[in-house]
Amino acid sequence: MKGKKFLLLGFLLIISAGLLVASCEKAPPELTGEPYVIGGIFSVTGRASFLGEPEKKSMELYAEIINSEGGINGHPVEVVIYDDEGDATNSVTLVKKLIEKDNVLAIIGPSLSGNTLSIIPVIEEKEVPLVSCAASVKITQPIKKWVFKTPQTDVMAVEKIYEYLIANNIKKIAIITVANGFGNSGKEQLQLLAPGMDIVIVAEESFGPEDTDMTSQLTVIKGTDAEAIICWGTNPGPAIVAKNIVQLDIKIPLFQSHGVASPKFIDIAGDAANGIILPSGKILVAKELSKSDPQRKVLLNYKKLYEDAFEGSNVSSFGGHAWDAMAMVTEALKVSGTDRALLRDEIEKTTDYIGIHGIFNMSPEDHNGLNKETAFVLLKIEDGKWVIIE
Amino acid sequence: MTFVDQLLQFILSGITQGSIYAIVALGFTIIYNSTEIINFAQGEFVMLGAMFMLTLNITLGLPLPVAFILSVIAVMIIGVLIDIIVISPIKKPTQLSLIIITIGASIFVKGVAMFVWKKDYHAATPFSGEVPISIGPAAITPQALWVIGITGTVLIFLHIFFEYTNTGKGMRACAINPRAASLLGIKVKRMVLISFGLAGALGAIAGIIIAPITFANYNMGLMLGLKGFCGAVIGGLGSVPGAIVGGFALGILESLGAGLISSAYKDAIAFVVLLLVLFMKPTGILGKSESKRV
16 A cells, blocks of 8 residues: 555656646747647757758747747647757657657658658658658659658759859769768769760769768879869768869869858868859858849848847758748648648648748649759859859 | 879878878777777767867967867876776776776767867868878878878887886786786776876877868767777787778778779778788787787
8 A cells, every 4th residue: 555655646746846847837828729749850960960950940940930929820839859860760760759659740851861761651651741851852753642842952953053064065074972862862863964964974983971081082083084073962071072172183163062052161161162163042142142032031031030049050051941841831730720631732732932942832743842943043152252153 | 194193192092091090090009008998989089189179279279289289188188087987986897898888988078079069060270281292193281291290200109108118018018917917016007097098198189180181070089980990900909000000001992992993882992801801810910919828
């Protein structure tokens, strides 16, 4: 009997502690409805933290703003965010946790292409809408009923670079890609789109995500008759490639992917960054955009909100992926309520949403909803500054 | 670029990479030499060195030599603290438990570093500019010469220390047989303490000199630690010249593999070599074959 008493006492203690915590929290006014729970999986720590951290912050910020403005039809938005540390195995475990334990209506993320691809089977089995923040075109092609994504695909980035090459009469290129999901997907698109645009890839090299020296690969490229080098990767590899190219005195132009479109790249590559051309979302050059660009206002607003909320951190292009995803999911929630199937249908109906990374028009045939005209601008780094070209 | 020109560049690149692996491998050697344990926190010492240097040199604006020395001292203290706090209080130390403790220490240090320095990559200032030095048709960065030079100097000092000083000999005796060593009046605990301090200092030097080449972030220690460990094993664990030979061998093989065979199999080539060495000569290239009396 004694044991039972203790159990009861412990139980009461836990309850009173819980009440104490609950009463300390400030209840948001007027938001009486059942909260709408949206899950997030981002690589907040680990080597892809430069993606996951701004994504997590942007998602939380968006929820905060929407709740302060009265929530969705009186329902507060609650976000549950887990960190997959850049590991695909973790993503699979966490997505199951979000669906089964947290009972989320939709999931935003993961940050990485490989991780997104590995959770798709779970998403399709459990029928939960997913809006990925990863770049690979394979996420939405072929179309998967429950899977959407907000970042520009690598196809658009490759097309943007190739168009520039054609315009400047460059026909022979060498590519150097990082050996991970982002790099492999970029490499595939570079290979796939080259023949159609009369471009010949004369050398293909790769490097590990943690490698610290690429001079061997670049020496091989130097020995070919390539007229330009395209590097596809995420920091720090591409910055090392840029430095090694200076070291080896390679004179042909270097192109980088949107994977390094952040001020951090210029920070670490230093002088070696000058002259590099890369496709990027418009957020980096929001102020320099022409006043007639409909995205300009949206971008400047997001930049201000983000930099006010997180003092000392500069807005990067990556947080915008989660921001756009949140915007579309919450917009869809206004109509669908807690019905996941209806929510999916509503996300698919998104039209003319002016987002951070372009103007989105989802359809049953297109679960990304972007086109290369609004999604990318081509930038050149001059004296450590971004300059819009074309 | 002719084939010979390319080959020269591959070898130069390999030497640059190899000198980085070699100096990390030396850190493993010191602790192995006095305790026969493998210190998996060695990579974190490297990271800490680079991070302290960045903070002192770039954020606080101290002159390079001052920042260099202060960083080395700081990491040395951390090395000593790790020994005092987690290694030496163990009641019945076995090799395995101590190795696992070093893994724990490394995770802890990495976590703290993540909070202190955040997750971004940082570029350190090269010691003497960034204008590449041409060697015939190939090129090398001035910083790589610093790495090679400092690694060489450290090698000479360590060799003298372990072979000719009483403390160095005492440390080696502790590894071979701690009980016998203590019977001869060698203070085993003190030797272990010194070796952790020394390994910390050495790791810090490695981190400081390579940060301008590799960039620094809280996570850099893991890969460098693994590659350095590989180098130490290839050369023969416990041998100071072996660590150098192993580190350089690994770097040059990686570079030649990437250049001549395929960059996609670069790491695979390094690991195949590691396996081959372990199959044919388990004690490493310069390791002394082990014979224990029963």
